Amino acid sequence: MVVDRPRENAICEVVSDSLDAWGWSEGADLPASAYIHIPFCHHRCGYCNFTLLANRSDLYDRFLDALEKELSGLLISRPVQTVFLGGGTPSILPPPQSIRLLAMLGRWLPITSRSNSDRDKVAKYLTEFSIEANPLDVTTDFCKRCKDHGIDRVSIGGQSFQPNKLQHLERDHSPADLRRAIETAKEHFNRVSVDLIFGAPGETLEDWCCDLDAVIAAEIDHVSTYGLTYEKGAKFWSLRKKGILDPVSEESELMMYEEAIDRLTCAGFEHYEVSNFSKPGEECIHNQAYWEGRPWWAFGPSAARFVGNRRSVNHRGTIEYMKRIESDRSPIEESEDLDEDQRLRERFVFGMRQRKGVSWDDWKVSGPASTVDFIDGLIQQHIENGWMQRVGGRVALTRRGLMVSDSLWSEYL
Numbered sequence: 001m002v003v004d005r006p007r008e009n010a011i012c013e014v015v016s017d018s019l020d021a022w023g024w025s026e027g028a029d030l031p032a033s034a035y036i037h038i039p040f041c042h043h044r045c046g047y048c049n050f051t052l053l054a055n056r057s058d059l060y061d062r063f064l065d066a067l068e069k070e071l072s073g074l075l076i077s078r079p080v081q082t083v084f085l086g087g088g089t090p091s092i093l094p095p096p097q098s099i100r101l102l103a104m105l106g107r108w109l110p111i112t113s114r115s116n117s118d119r120d121k122v123a124k125y126l127t128e129f130s131i132e133a134n135p136l137d138v139t140t141d142f143c144k145r146c147k148d149h150g151i152d153r154v155s156i157g158g159q160s161f162q163p164n165k166l167q168h169l170e171r172d173h174s175p176a177d178l179r180r181a182i183e184t185a186k187e188h189f190n191r192v193s194v195d196l197i198f199g200a201p202g203e204t205l206e207d208w209c210c211d212l213d214a215v216i217a218a219e220i221d222h223v224s225t226y227g228l229t230y231e232k233g234a235k236f237w238s239l240r241k242k243g244i245l246d247p248v249s250e251e252s253e254l255m256m257y258e259e260a261i262d263r264l265t266c267a268g269f270e271h272y273e274v275s276n277f278s279k280p281g282e283e284c285i286h287n288q289a290y291w292e293g294r295p296w297w298a299f300g301p302s303a304a305r306f307v308g309n310r311r312s313v314n315h316r317g318t319i320e321y322m323k324r325i326e327s328d329r330s331p332i333e334e335s336e337d338l339d340e341d342q343r344l345r346e347r348f349v350f351g352m353r354q355r356k357g358v359s360w361d362d363w364k365v366s367g368p369a370s371t372v373d374f375i376d377g378l379i380q381q382h383i384e385n386g387w388m389q390r391v392g393g394r395v396a397l398t399r400r401g402l403m404v405s406d407s408l409w410s411e412y413l
Protein backbone atom coordinates (compact mmCIF):
# COMPACT_ATOMS: atom_id res chain seq x y z
CA MET A 1 0.00 0.00 0.00
CA VAL A 2 1.37 3.45 -0.89
CA VAL A 3 0.97 6.06 1.81
CA ASP A 4 1.93 9.72 1.68
CA ARG A 5 3.52 11.38 4.62
CA PRO A 6 1.27 14.31 5.60
CA ARG A 7 2.92 17.71 5.52
CA GLU A 8 5.08 18.28 8.54
CA ASN A 9 4.08 21.01 10.95
CA ALA A 10 4.56 21.85 14.58
CA ILE A 11 1.31 20.18 15.55
CA CYS A 12 2.58 16.77 14.36
CA GLU A 13 5.38 16.57 16.94
CA VAL A 14 3.30 15.11 19.75
CA VAL A 15 1.32 12.02 20.59
CA SER A 16 4.12 9.98 19.03
CA ASP A 17 3.17 6.90 21.04
CA SER A 18 -0.54 7.06 20.21
CA LEU A 19 -0.51 3.99 17.98
CA ASP A 20 0.81 1.96 20.89
CA ALA A 21 -1.73 3.44 23.29
CA TRP A 22 -4.56 2.75 20.86
CA GLY A 23 -3.48 -0.89 20.66
CA TRP A 24 -1.91 -1.08 17.21
CA SER A 25 1.46 -2.66 16.62
CA GLU A 26 3.45 -3.23 13.43
CA GLY A 27 2.03 -6.17 11.50
CA ALA A 28 -1.49 -6.03 13.01
CA ASP A 29 -4.50 -5.29 10.82
CA LEU A 30 -5.03 -1.58 10.23
CA PRO A 31 -8.59 -0.42 10.87
CA ALA A 32 -10.55 0.26 7.70
CA SER A 33 -13.02 2.61 9.43
CA ALA A 34 -12.76 5.83 11.41
CA TYR A 35 -15.21 7.71 13.63
CA ILE A 36 -14.74 11.42 14.38
CA HIS A 37 -16.75 13.04 17.18
CA ILE A 38 -17.56 16.74 16.71
CA PRO A 39 -18.77 17.90 20.14
CA PHE A 40 -20.83 20.97 19.29
CA CYS A 41 -24.56 21.65 18.88
CA HIS A 42 -26.72 24.74 18.46
CA HIS A 43 -28.40 23.87 21.76
CA ARG A 44 -28.84 20.74 23.90
CA CYS A 45 -32.06 18.78 23.28
CA GLY A 46 -33.84 17.71 26.48
CA TYR A 47 -33.29 13.96 25.97
CA CYS A 48 -29.60 14.15 25.02
CA ASN A 49 -26.65 13.32 27.27
CA PHE A 50 -24.05 13.02 24.51
CA THR A 51 -20.65 14.66 24.78
CA LEU A 52 -21.16 18.14 23.41
CA LEU A 53 -21.05 21.83 24.17
CA ALA A 54 -24.01 23.96 23.11
CA ASN A 55 -23.54 27.35 21.51
CA ARG A 56 -19.73 27.47 21.89
CA SER A 57 -18.56 28.62 18.47
CA ASP A 58 -15.64 30.32 20.27
CA LEU A 59 -14.11 26.85 20.76
CA TYR A 60 -14.27 25.53 17.19
CA ASP A 61 -10.69 26.49 16.24
CA ARG A 62 -9.23 25.31 19.53
CA PHE A 63 -11.04 21.99 19.15
CA LEU A 64 -9.78 21.54 15.59
CA ASP A 65 -6.21 22.23 16.78
CA ALA A 66 -6.61 19.46 19.37
CA LEU A 67 -8.21 17.08 16.88
CA GLU A 68 -5.42 17.66 14.37
CA LYS A 69 -2.87 16.92 17.05
CA GLU A 70 -4.71 13.72 17.98
CA LEU A 71 -4.88 12.67 14.31
CA SER A 72 -1.14 13.27 14.01
CA GLY A 73 -0.73 10.24 16.29
CA LEU A 74 -1.42 8.19 13.14
CA LEU A 75 2.14 9.28 12.10
CA ILE A 76 1.45 8.72 8.42
CA SER A 77 -1.72 8.85 6.42
CA ARG A 78 -3.81 5.73 7.06
CA PRO A 79 -6.21 4.94 4.24
CA VAL A 80 -9.65 3.73 5.34
CA GLN A 81 -12.78 2.54 3.59
CA THR A 82 -15.28 4.43 5.73
CA VAL A 83 -15.32 7.64 7.75
CA PHE A 84 -18.25 8.69 9.93
CA LEU A 85 -18.46 12.28 11.14
CA GLY A 86 -20.78 12.23 14.13
CA GLY A 87 -21.48 14.18 17.26
CA GLY A 88 -22.85 16.45 18.38
CA THR A 89 -23.64 18.16 15.13
CA PRO A 90 -20.74 18.05 12.64
CA SER A 91 -22.74 20.17 10.17
CA ILE A 92 -22.60 23.08 12.65
CA LEU A 93 -19.07 24.10 11.63
CA PRO A 94 -18.98 27.23 9.45
CA PRO A 95 -17.25 26.99 6.04
CA PRO A 96 -13.65 27.84 7.11
CA GLN A 97 -13.68 25.35 9.98
CA SER A 98 -15.50 22.62 8.09
CA ILE A 99 -13.10 22.95 5.15
CA ARG A 100 -10.20 22.72 7.59
CA LEU A 101 -11.71 19.60 9.18
CA LEU A 102 -12.39 17.89 5.85
CA ALA A 103 -8.92 18.74 4.56
CA MET A 104 -7.24 17.28 7.64
CA LEU A 105 -9.31 14.10 7.36
CA GLY A 106 -8.37 13.83 3.69
CA ARG A 107 -4.74 14.08 4.72
CA TRP A 108 -4.70 11.64 7.67
CA LEU A 109 -7.56 9.28 6.79
CA PRO A 110 -7.95 9.28 3.00
CA ILE A 111 -10.78 7.09 1.78
CA THR A 112 -9.60 4.28 -0.47
CA SER A 113 -11.12 1.01 -1.53
CA ARG A 114 -8.54 -1.54 -0.46
CA SER A 115 -10.28 -4.75 0.47
CA ASN A 116 -11.03 -7.76 -1.65
CA SER A 117 -13.25 -9.58 0.83
CA ASP A 118 -16.24 -11.65 -0.22
CA ARG A 119 -18.52 -8.94 1.12
CA ASP A 120 -16.85 -6.33 -1.02
CA LYS A 121 -17.14 -8.41 -4.17
CA VAL A 122 -20.93 -8.12 -3.97
CA ALA A 123 -21.27 -4.80 -2.11
CA LYS A 124 -22.90 -1.88 -3.85
CA TYR A 125 -20.52 0.57 -2.16
CA LEU A 126 -16.88 -0.15 -1.33
CA THR A 127 -16.30 3.13 0.49
CA GLU A 128 -18.44 5.56 2.44
CA PHE A 129 -17.98 9.02 3.97
CA SER A 130 -20.97 9.99 6.14
CA ILE A 131 -21.80 13.20 7.97
CA GLU A 132 -24.54 13.74 10.52
CA ALA A 133 -26.45 16.96 9.92
CA ASN A 134 -29.03 19.14 11.62
CA PRO A 135 -31.87 19.96 9.18
CA LEU A 136 -31.17 23.68 9.67
CA ASP A 137 -27.62 23.27 8.35
CA VAL A 138 -28.47 21.38 5.15
CA THR A 139 -28.15 24.15 2.57
CA THR A 140 -26.97 23.97 -1.03
CA ASP A 141 -23.62 25.47 0.03
CA PHE A 142 -23.21 22.89 2.78
CA CYS A 143 -23.96 20.01 0.41
CA LYS A 144 -21.57 21.31 -2.25
CA ARG A 145 -18.79 21.75 0.30
CA CYS A 146 -19.30 18.22 1.62
CA LYS A 147 -19.34 16.75 -1.87
CA ASP A 148 -16.21 18.65 -2.89
CA HIS A 149 -14.41 16.92 -0.02
CA GLY A 150 -15.64 13.41 -0.75
CA ILE A 151 -18.66 13.09 1.56
CA ASP A 152 -21.18 10.83 -0.14
CA ARG A 153 -23.79 10.15 2.55
CA VAL A 154 -25.79 12.53 4.75
CA SER A 155 -27.59 11.40 7.87
CA ILE A 156 -30.18 13.98 8.91
CA GLY A 157 -31.25 14.21 12.56
CA GLY A 158 -34.92 14.73 11.75
CA GLN A 159 -36.57 12.92 14.72
CA SER A 160 -40.14 13.82 13.69
CA PHE A 161 -42.30 15.52 11.07
CA GLN A 162 -44.75 16.82 13.65
CA PRO A 163 -44.51 20.25 15.26
CA ASN A 164 -45.74 19.21 18.72
CA LYS A 165 -43.41 16.26 18.98
CA LEU A 166 -40.43 18.33 17.80
CA GLN A 167 -41.30 20.89 20.44
CA HIS A 168 -41.58 18.27 23.17
CA LEU A 169 -38.21 16.86 22.17
CA GLU A 170 -36.81 20.42 22.29
CA ARG A 171 -35.59 20.23 18.71
CA ASP A 172 -34.68 23.52 17.06
CA HIS A 173 -36.22 22.84 13.65
CA SER A 174 -39.72 22.62 12.19
CA PRO A 175 -41.27 19.90 9.99
CA ALA A 176 -40.88 22.28 7.03
CA ASP A 177 -37.15 22.64 7.81
CA LEU A 178 -36.81 18.85 7.80
CA ARG A 179 -38.67 18.42 4.49
CA ARG A 180 -36.58 21.17 2.88
CA ALA A 181 -33.35 19.61 4.22
CA ILE A 182 -34.26 16.21 2.79
CA GLU A 183 -35.05 17.69 -0.62
CA THR A 184 -31.81 19.71 -0.67
CA ALA A 185 -29.75 16.70 0.42
CA LYS A 186 -31.38 14.51 -2.25
CA GLU A 187 -30.46 17.03 -4.95
CA HIS A 188 -26.76 16.51 -4.10
CA PHE A 189 -26.42 13.01 -2.63
CA ASN A 190 -27.59 9.57 -3.71
CA ARG A 191 -27.43 8.42 -0.10
CA VAL A 192 -29.62 10.22 2.43
CA SER A 193 -30.66 8.83 5.81
CA VAL A 194 -33.10 10.24 8.38
CA ASP A 195 -33.21 9.50 12.12
CA LEU A 196 -36.62 9.26 13.79
CA ILE A 197 -37.46 8.98 17.50
CA PHE A 198 -40.52 7.16 18.83
CA GLY A 199 -42.04 7.05 22.29
CA ALA A 200 -41.83 10.80 23.00
CA PRO A 201 -43.93 11.84 26.03
CA GLY A 202 -47.59 12.01 25.03
CA GLU A 203 -46.99 10.41 21.62
CA THR A 204 -49.70 8.06 20.35
CA LEU A 205 -49.41 5.19 17.90
CA GLU A 206 -51.29 7.34 15.36
CA ASP A 207 -48.70 10.13 15.76
CA TRP A 208 -45.91 7.64 15.13
CA CYS A 209 -47.66 6.24 12.05
CA CYS A 210 -47.80 9.78 10.64
CA ASP A 211 -44.02 10.07 11.07
CA LEU A 212 -43.46 6.72 9.38
CA ASP A 213 -45.72 7.67 6.47
CA ALA A 214 -43.92 11.00 6.11
CA VAL A 215 -40.47 9.42 5.98
CA ILE A 216 -41.69 6.86 3.43
CA ALA A 217 -43.15 9.69 1.32
CA ALA A 218 -39.77 11.47 1.46
CA GLU A 219 -38.34 8.72 -0.80
CA ILE A 220 -34.99 8.29 0.90
CA ASP A 221 -33.02 5.06 1.12
CA HIS A 222 -32.18 4.75 4.81
CA VAL A 223 -34.08 5.29 8.07
CA SER A 224 -32.92 4.82 11.67
CA THR A 225 -35.57 4.60 14.39
CA TYR A 226 -34.80 4.94 18.08
CA GLY A 227 -37.06 4.58 21.10
CA LEU A 228 -36.68 7.62 23.38
CA THR A 229 -34.51 6.79 26.36
CA TYR A 230 -34.14 8.68 29.61
CA GLU A 231 -30.41 8.91 30.17
CA LYS A 232 -28.79 10.02 33.39
CA GLY A 233 -27.40 13.51 32.87
CA ALA A 234 -30.11 14.51 30.39
CA LYS A 235 -32.78 17.06 31.32
CA PHE A 236 -35.56 14.55 30.59
CA TRP A 237 -34.07 12.14 33.14
CA SER A 238 -34.55 14.61 35.99
CA LEU A 239 -37.96 15.74 34.69
CA ARG A 240 -39.08 12.12 34.71
CA LYS A 241 -37.71 11.61 38.24
CA LYS A 242 -39.69 14.63 39.42
CA GLY A 243 -42.82 13.24 37.76
CA ILE A 244 -43.03 16.15 35.29
CA LEU A 245 -42.48 13.92 32.25
CA ASP A 246 -44.58 10.84 31.81
CA PRO A 247 -42.93 8.24 29.53
CA VAL A 248 -45.12 6.21 27.17
CA SER A 249 -45.77 2.69 28.43
CA GLU A 250 -43.46 -0.17 27.47
CA GLU A 251 -46.38 -1.79 25.68
CA SER A 252 -46.99 1.33 23.52
CA GLU A 253 -43.30 1.56 22.74
CA LEU A 254 -43.23 -2.04 21.53
CA MET A 255 -46.31 -1.42 19.37
CA MET A 256 -44.55 1.58 17.83
CA TYR A 257 -41.45 -0.49 17.12
CA GLU A 258 -43.54 -3.23 15.49
CA GLU A 259 -45.37 -0.62 13.43
CA ALA A 260 -42.02 0.74 12.20
CA ILE A 261 -40.97 -2.76 11.11
CA ASP A 262 -44.29 -3.41 9.34
CA ARG A 263 -44.69 -0.06 7.58
CA LEU A 264 -41.09 0.35 6.50
CA THR A 265 -40.68 -3.21 5.23
CA CYS A 266 -44.00 -2.90 3.38
CA ALA A 267 -42.59 0.21 1.71
CA GLY A 268 -39.54 -1.70 0.39
CA PHE A 269 -37.06 -1.15 3.22
CA GLU A 270 -35.06 -4.06 4.60
CA HIS A 271 -34.86 -4.25 8.37
CA TYR A 272 -31.13 -5.01 8.50
CA GLU A 273 -30.28 -4.09 12.10
CA VAL A 274 -32.30 -3.68 15.30
CA SER A 275 -32.76 0.08 14.70
CA ASN A 276 -31.91 0.45 11.02
CA PHE A 277 -33.80 0.07 7.75
CA SER A 278 -32.49 0.51 4.22
CA LYS A 279 -33.45 0.03 0.61
CA PRO A 280 -31.56 -2.99 -0.81
CA GLY A 281 -27.80 -2.33 -0.90
CA GLU A 282 -28.09 0.98 0.96
CA GLU A 283 -27.03 -0.23 4.42
CA CYS A 284 -24.59 2.00 6.30
CA ILE A 285 -21.31 0.16 5.72
CA HIS A 286 -19.44 2.10 8.41
CA ASN A 287 -21.65 0.77 11.21
CA GLN A 288 -21.13 -2.77 9.99
CA ALA A 289 -17.52 -2.55 11.22
CA TYR A 290 -18.93 -2.23 14.77
CA TRP A 291 -21.48 -5.01 14.33
CA GLU A 292 -19.05 -7.41 12.70
CA GLY A 293 -16.25 -6.90 15.22
CA ARG A 294 -13.78 -5.28 12.80
CA PRO A 295 -11.35 -2.65 14.15
CA TRP A 296 -11.92 1.10 13.82
CA TRP A 297 -10.09 4.30 14.69
CA ALA A 298 -11.87 7.01 16.69
CA PHE A 299 -11.00 10.62 17.46
CA GLY A 300 -12.50 13.41 19.53
CA PRO A 301 -13.92 13.61 23.07
CA SER A 302 -15.74 10.45 24.24
CA ALA A 303 -14.74 8.65 21.03
CA ALA A 304 -14.47 4.89 21.55
CA ARG A 305 -12.15 2.80 19.34
CA PHE A 306 -11.25 -0.83 18.82
CA VAL A 307 -7.70 -1.30 17.53
CA GLY A 308 -5.58 -4.45 17.73
CA ASN A 309 -7.22 -6.23 20.63
CA ARG A 310 -7.82 -3.10 22.67
CA ARG A 311 -10.94 -1.08 23.34
CA SER A 312 -10.18 2.46 24.48
CA VAL A 313 -12.24 5.56 25.00
CA ASN A 314 -11.26 9.23 25.17
CA HIS A 315 -12.20 11.53 28.04
CA ARG A 316 -15.86 12.61 27.75
CA GLY A 317 -15.32 16.27 28.58
CA THR A 318 -14.54 18.41 25.56
CA ILE A 319 -12.56 20.96 27.57
CA GLU A 320 -10.58 18.24 29.36
CA TYR A 321 -9.97 16.48 26.03
CA MET A 322 -8.52 19.69 24.59
CA LYS A 323 -6.48 20.51 27.71
CA ARG A 324 -4.90 17.06 27.79
CA ILE A 325 -3.87 17.23 24.15
CA GLU A 326 -2.64 20.82 24.50
CA SER A 327 -0.36 19.74 27.35
CA ASP A 328 0.89 16.67 25.45
CA ARG A 329 -1.09 14.24 27.60
CA SER A 330 -3.10 11.38 26.17
CA PRO A 331 -6.86 12.02 25.88
CA ILE A 332 -7.51 8.31 26.53
CA GLU A 333 -9.53 7.87 29.70
CA GLU A 334 -9.98 4.10 29.77
CA SER A 335 -8.63 1.14 27.87
CA GLU A 336 -8.99 -2.59 28.09
CA ASP A 337 -7.25 -5.44 26.29
CA LEU A 338 -9.76 -8.11 25.41
CA ASP A 339 -8.87 -11.75 25.87
CA GLU A 340 -10.27 -14.40 23.49
CA ASP A 341 -13.20 -15.10 25.79
CA GLN A 342 -14.33 -11.43 25.98
CA ARG A 343 -13.72 -10.91 22.30
CA LEU A 344 -15.95 -13.80 21.26
CA ARG A 345 -18.75 -12.80 23.66
CA GLU A 346 -18.70 -9.16 22.46
CA ARG A 347 -18.48 -10.13 18.82
CA PHE A 348 -21.51 -12.36 19.25
CA VAL A 349 -23.59 -9.69 20.99
CA PHE A 350 -22.76 -6.87 18.53
CA GLY A 351 -23.19 -9.19 15.54
CA MET A 352 -26.61 -10.32 16.73
CA ARG A 353 -27.90 -6.76 16.29
CA GLN A 354 -27.96 -7.56 12.57
CA ARG A 355 -31.10 -9.25 11.35
CA LYS A 356 -28.99 -11.71 9.37
CA GLY A 357 -27.38 -12.69 12.68
CA VAL A 358 -23.88 -14.14 12.93
CA SER A 359 -21.92 -17.00 11.33
CA TRP A 360 -21.71 -18.73 14.66
CA ASP A 361 -20.53 -22.10 13.28
CA ASP A 362 -17.55 -20.37 11.61
CA TRP A 363 -16.74 -18.09 14.53
CA LYS A 364 -16.84 -20.60 17.30
CA VAL A 365 -13.96 -22.72 16.01
CA SER A 366 -11.55 -19.92 16.98
CA GLY A 367 -12.93 -19.36 20.50
CA PRO A 368 -12.04 -20.95 23.84
CA ALA A 369 -14.03 -24.18 24.35
CA SER A 370 -15.55 -23.04 27.65
CA THR A 371 -16.88 -19.79 26.07
CA VAL A 372 -18.25 -21.66 23.06
CA ASP A 373 -20.03 -24.17 25.33
CA PHE A 374 -21.46 -21.34 27.42
CA ILE A 375 -22.77 -19.41 24.38
CA ASP A 376 -24.05 -22.61 22.73
CA GLY A 377 -26.06 -23.33 25.86
CA LEU A 378 -27.62 -19.87 25.89
CA ILE A 379 -28.40 -20.02 22.16
CA GLN A 380 -30.17 -23.34 22.65
CA GLN A 381 -32.19 -21.92 25.55
CA HIS A 382 -33.15 -18.82 23.51
CA ILE A 383 -34.10 -20.94 20.50
CA GLU A 384 -36.44 -22.94 22.78
CA ASN A 385 -37.91 -19.63 24.02
CA GLY A 386 -38.61 -18.64 20.42
CA TRP A 387 -36.21 -15.68 20.54
CA MET A 388 -33.48 -17.02 18.26
CA GLN A 389 -33.31 -19.28 15.24
CA ARG A 390 -30.68 -21.13 13.24
CA VAL A 391 -30.55 -20.45 9.52
CA GLY A 392 -27.83 -22.56 7.88
CA GLY A 393 -24.70 -21.99 9.93
CA ARG A 394 -26.02 -18.67 11.20
CA VAL A 395 -27.84 -17.72 14.37
CA ALA A 396 -30.26 -14.79 14.26
CA LEU A 397 -32.98 -13.17 16.35
CA THR A 398 -36.58 -14.01 15.55
CA ARG A 399 -39.14 -11.22 15.47
CA ARG A 400 -40.19 -12.14 19.01
CA GLY A 401 -36.54 -12.05 20.01
CA LEU A 402 -36.18 -8.53 18.63
CA MET A 403 -38.76 -7.32 21.12
CA VAL A 404 -36.77 -8.62 24.09
CA SER A 405 -33.25 -8.36 22.70
CA ASP A 406 -32.11 -5.53 24.99
CA SER A 407 -32.63 -7.76 27.99
CA LEU A 408 -30.81 -10.76 26.49
CA TRP A 409 -27.30 -9.43 25.94
CA SER A 410 -26.17 -9.11 29.54
CA GLU A 411 -26.44 -12.92 29.78
CA TYR A 412 -23.82 -13.33 27.04
CA LEU A 413 -21.30 -10.75 28.29
Ligand code: SF4
Binding pocket: 040, 041, 042, 043, 044, 045, 048, 049, 050, 052, 087, 088, 089, 134, 157
Ligand atom coordinates in the same frame (compact mmCIF):
# COMPACT_ATOMS: atom_id res chain seq x y z
S1 SF4 B 1 -29.85 15.14 20.17
FE1 SF4 B 1 -28.40 15.62 18.54
S2 SF4 B 1 -28.81 17.79 18.05
FE2 SF4 B 1 -29.76 17.39 20.06
S3 SF4 B 1 -28.17 17.97 21.52
FE3 SF4 B 1 -27.93 15.77 21.16
S4 SF4 B 1 -26.42 15.60 19.55
FE4 SF4 B 1 -27.14 17.74 19.56
